[in-house]
Amino acid sequence: MAKTVEGLYYSESHEWVKVEGDVAIIGITDFAQHAMGDLSYVDMPEVDDELEAGEEFGAVESVKAASDLFCPVSGTVVEINEALEDAPELLNEDAFANWIMKVKMNDPSELEGLMDAAAYEAMCANE
Amino acid sequence: MAFAYFPHTEDDVRQMLDRIGVGSLEDLYSDVPGDVIYREEYDLQDAMSEHEVRQYFEELAEQNTSLFCLCGLGAYDHYSPAVIPHIISRSEFLTAYTPYQPEVSQGTLRYIFEYQSMITELTGMDCTNASMYDGATAAAEAMMMAMASTKKKTRVLLSEGLLPQVVNVVKTYAKFNGVELGFIPCVDGATSYGAMLTEVAKGDVAGVLVPGINKYGIIEDFTGFADAVHAQKGLFMVYSDPSSLAVIKTPGDWGADVVCGDSQSLGIPLCYGGPYVGFLACKKDHVRKLPGRIVGATKDVDGKRAYVLTLQAREQHIRREKATSNICSNQSLMALYVTVYMSLMGPSGLRQVNELSYGGAHYLHDRLLETGLFEKAFDKPFLKEFTLKALVPAQQIQDALQMIGVFGAVEVEEGLVNFCVTEKVSKENIDAVVGYLNEMKS
Amino acid sequence: MKYYDKLIFDLSKAGRQGYSLPSRTWDATLADLPAGLTRSEAPALPQVSELDVVRHYTNLSQMNFGVDSGFYPLGSCTMKYNPKINEEIAAMPAFAGIHPLQPSETVQGVLRVYKELAHALSSITGMAEFTLNPFAGAHGELTGLMIIRQYHLSRGDVKRTRVIVPDSAHGTNPASAAVCGLEIVQVKSKENGLVDVEDLKPLLDDTIAGIMMTNPNTLGLFEKDIKEIAALVHECGGLLYYDGANMNPLIGMVRPGDMGFDVLHLNLHKSFSTPHGGGGPGAGPVGVAAHLVPYLPVPKVVEDEDGLLSVVDADGQACGQISGFMGNFGVLLRAYTYILMLGKQNVRMVGPLAVLGANYIKESLKDCYKLPIESVCKHEFVFDGLLDQSTGVTTLDIAKRLLDYGFHAPTIYFPLLFHQAIMIEPTETESKETLDGFIEIMRHIAAEAIADPESLKTAPHTTPVRRLDETTAARQPVLRFCDMQ
Secondary structure (H helix, E strand, O other): OOOOOOOOEEOOOOEEEEEEOOEEEEEEOHHHHHHHOOEEEEEOOOOOOEEOOOOEEEEEEEOOOEEEEEOOOOEEEEEEOOHHHHOOHHHHHOOOOOOOEEEEEOOHHHHHHOEOHHHHHHHHHOO | OOEOOEOOOHHHHHHHHHHHOOOOOHHHHOOOOHHHEOOOOOOOOOOOOHHHHHHHHHHHHHOEOOOEEOOOOOOOOOOOOOHHHHHHOOHHHHOOOOOOOHHHEHHHHHHHHHHHHHHHHHHOOOEEOOOEOOHHHHHHHHHHHHHHHOOOOOEEEEEOOOOHHHHHHHHHHHHHHOOEEEEEOEEOOEEOHHHHHHHHOOOOEEEEEEEOEOOOOEEOOOOOHHHHHHHOOOEEEEEEOOOHHHOEOOOOOOOOOEEEEEHHHOOOOOHHHOOOOEEEEEOHHHHHHOOOOOEEEEEEOOOOEEEEEOOHHHOHHHHHHHOOOOOOOOOHHHHHHHHHHHHHHHHHHHHHHHHHHHHHHHHHHHHHHHOOOEEEOOOOOEOOEEEEEEOOOHHHHHHHHHHOOEEOOEEEEOOEEEEEOOOOOOHHHHHHHHHHHHHHHO | OOOOOOOHHHHOOOOOOOOOOOOOOOOOOHHHOOHHHEOOOOOOOOOOOHHHHHHHHHHHHOOEOOOOOOOOOEOOOOOOOOOHHHHHHHOOHHHHOOOOOOOHHHEHHHHHHHHHHHHHHHHHHOOOEEEOOOOOHHHHHHHHHHHHHHHHHHOOOOOOOEEEEEOOOOOHHHHHHHHOOOEEEEEOEOOOOOEOHHHHHHHOOOOEEEEEEOOOOOOOOOOOOHHHHHHHHHHOOOEEEEEEOOOHHHOOOEOHHHHOOOEEEEOOOOOOOOOOOOOOOOOOOEEEOHHHHHHOOEOEEEEOOOOOEEEEOOOOOOOOEOOOOOOOHHHHHHHHHHHHHHHHHHHHHHHHHHHHHHHHHHHHHOOOEOOOOOOOOOOOEEEEOEOOOOOOOOHHHHHHHHHHOOOOOOEEOOOOOOOOEEEEOOOOOOOHHHHHHHHHHHHHHHHHHHHOHHHHHOOOOOOOOOOEOHHHHHHOOOOOHHHOO
C-alpha cells in the first residue's frame, strides 16, 4: 500500500505540494513511483521557468514507461533538485523526502483546488 | 496450391480447419462484409519460376546503361570490400527483427554498439543513435531536435550550401511540422559567416545547419560559427560526409552540438539511391532529444557483459504522440555494412581512401581546366568532389561523356558542374576522359 | 548459440590492416590542405586483419535469432520467410551500380521496376497510384499524412488539423501525426475490440483531417463496420488512412481501396517478404486513391506515350520531397521479385493461409491461455496471459521461456488494452508441423507455470546472455566503447 503524508496538498496527476511561505515544494507521490517502477530519469524544468497551473513541467521515466509531470500551481521555478539528475532512484527510495522543484507561487489560493491526504488516498483506491 | 513458400498440403489445411471448426478457408473471412471480398483476377503476371524471374530481371537490367562514375552530390562510388556482402548476408543478421529480445539478439545489439562507437569517433560527438533512413531525413530530424532542445525559438537556419535533396526534405518536414526556415547564402562558394551572424542575432533561431563539405565540394571553415550560435542559445549543427571525417576537422572540433549526414560514402553501393544509412549524433546534453533507437552496454543476471536498447522512454511505442520522433526502425543492416567497412579500413585505410580520392580529384580538376572547356568557379579547398564553370552548355558535356560511358559534369547550378573522384579512379581513366574531351573540343 | 564477449575494438592492434587499396600515388596530397581544416588526430577505429573481421562478425551472428533460425511468431511484424532469390536479384550489378542522379534514359530498367511494382501494389490494394519513396512503415505513415494535409490545404481547407486514432493503434500512428503537425483525437474500442462507431460520431467535424485505421486491427480483428466508418468520415470531409502493418491477411482476399480508404502505406518488409535486417532497411510505399494522386511526393516516375520513363523532381501540387533520392531501391527489387514469384495465382493464398495458421494456434491454446475476445481472428491474435494467473507467472516470463525452447518470443505487452498481452502471428510460410511444435511448447510452459514457476521467472537459461539489467543501462547510459571502463 502506497503511503501518503498528512499536511500536504495532492493533485489528480499524482504530484504533492508542501507549502513553505509563498514557495511550493513539489514532488511525486509514493503511489506514482510505485506505478512507474524503477525510475531511470527525471526530466526537470530550468530555474526561472514560469509555469501555469496544470502546465507540463517535466517527466519521470522508467525503462518501459514515461509519465509527464504537471505543475499543480502557477509560479516561477526557484530551485530544482539536482541530486535527481544522477540519482533518479531517490524517488523510489522515498518519494516524499525527495522533492523535484520549488516554485514561488503567483496565487496561493490555487492550493484550494487540490486534495488533502485522505481525499487523495480515496482517489488512488479507485484507480 | 503447391508453391515453394507455402508448406501446406491439402490434408494439412483440412486438419487445421477441422481444429478451428470451420468448413473452408473462406469461412475464416466470415467477419468481412461480402461486398469487400475481392473476387476478380489480380492484374499481375502469371507466377514465374526462379529461372524465369532471373531472366526477367536480366532483361530489365539490359535497359540500364552502366556508366563509369565521376559524379558525387550525395552518392559516392567508393570501393566496397568483398568481405562485406558475405557478412551482411548471414541470415542471422539479415532475417532478424529489431532486437527487442536482447537475450537472442546480442549480435545485432553488439554491432550497433560498435557502430555508435565508430560514428561518435568520426564526428567528435558523445552519442549517436542506431542510424536513420538517409542523410536528408537525418537532417530533418536534426531540425526537429533543435526545436525540441531550445525554448521559445521558432526558426532553423539552413545553409544554401547544403545538397539540394537535403534542403528539399528539410523543407517538407518543416512545412508540416510547423517550423519556420531561414536560409544563409553562400558567398564565394562557402556559407556566409556575416549573413549567419545577422540572422542569428535576431534571437529566434533554434539551430543552424551547415554542410561540412558543401554542394560545391568545398571544405567549409566554421571559425566563429559555434560561438555565435551558442551566444543566442541555439544549436550548431553540421551535415557531414563521414568518410571525409577521417581526415578533415571534425564537427566536434568546430563546436557542433549535433551532426547528421549519410554514411553511404562508407562503401555502400550506389544502388540508385538506397538503401543507404543516415546518422545523427550529438553532445551528451541532447541525448534525451535524440530520436530513434540507441544501444547501451549493461550486464546480465550472471554479470556477463551484454547490450540492450536503452533510453526507450523517448520513443513512440512508449511516448506515442509525445515521442521525439515517429521513427521506430533504423537501417540496421546498412549500419552493419558501414561498421564492417570501418573495421576493415581502420584509421589508415580511411585515410588512404581520402588520400587517393583527393589526389585523383585534384589531378582531374587541373586536367579539365587545361582543356579550355572549363574555368575555376571558386578558389577554395576541396576533397574528392569539385565544381567548375562550364564554358560550353553543361548538358553538352554531360552528354558527350555519356557517349564514352562516363557519368559526370552534372549541373549543380546554372553553368556550374560537379565532378567527383574516388579511389576507384586511375590516372589512365582520367587521361582517357580528358583526352576525349580535348578531341571533342577540336 | 554460444556466448562470445569481444568487441571489434578488443581485437585491435596498431599496424594491422584489413583493407586492400590501390598503391598509386598522385601529385596532390592531403598534406596540401590548410592545417585549420584537417583532423588533428586519426580516429580511433579498430586495426584488424580481414580474418579478424570475418571471424568476429561470424561469432556475433551466432548470437542472433532470425527467421532462418526458427519460428518467429512476433505479432504485427509478419516474420515470413525471406526468399533467397530476392537477395540475388537485389545484388545484380546492373542495378546496384547505378548512381541515383543518372539521366533517365540510362536507367530505364530501374524506372521500369518502379513502375511495375507500383502497378502491382495498386492492383493488390485497390489504390490508383503509389510512391515507393518512403523508407519504412513509419515514414510511409508520415508521408501519407502529409498527402492528406496537402489535399486539405490545396482546397483552402486550413482548419483540418486533427486526426482520429483508435486506442488500439500502433504507437507510430500518433507519433507520425504529431510530426506532421496534427493533433491527435483518440477513439475508443468497444468490448469486442472494434472501433466504437457511436464514440466516433461526435468527434467528426470540420476540424478532422482524417482517421488512421489498422484493419484488421492490432488485436487481429477485422473492423466490420469499416464501410460505415468510411461513409461517416467522408461525410464530414475527412480522409481515411490505412496502416498497412496488418495487410498480410488481406492479400488475395480484400483490398483496402474497396473498403473506402483514401491513403495507405505498406510494409514491404512485412507483407512482401523483404528481410527485416535486424531493424531495417525496409520500405513503406504509399498508395492513394485517384483524387490524391497529384499530392504524391517527388521525385516521381512518369511515362510518356512512347513508353519512355522519366523522373520528375519538381511538382507544385506534390506534398514535397521526403527522401534524399527515390527510396530503398534495393528493397523494392526484393519485393518485386517476390510478387513475380507469387504471380496472380499464388497471391490469392497469402492471406487465407496466414489466417489459417493464426486461428489454428488460437484454437489450440485457448484452454491454457486467456483469450479475451472469442472471435475468428485474422493473421494474429492476442492472449491476455495464462488462464491460471495464480502462479504469478507473467507474459514476460512466458516470452523468455520460449527462447529456451528455440522459438522467438511473440510480441508482448502490446496492444495496451490488456495487461498481459501476448500477440502471436505465425504467417503463411510456416508448416503445420512447426505450428504443432510451438503449440506443444506453449502448453508445456503453461504446465510448467504450475509445476515449477521459478524456472519461468528466471528464464531464459540457455541463451548466450540471460535477463539484463535494463535499469542501470538507462540510468547510466554507456553508449560507446570509449565510455566503458
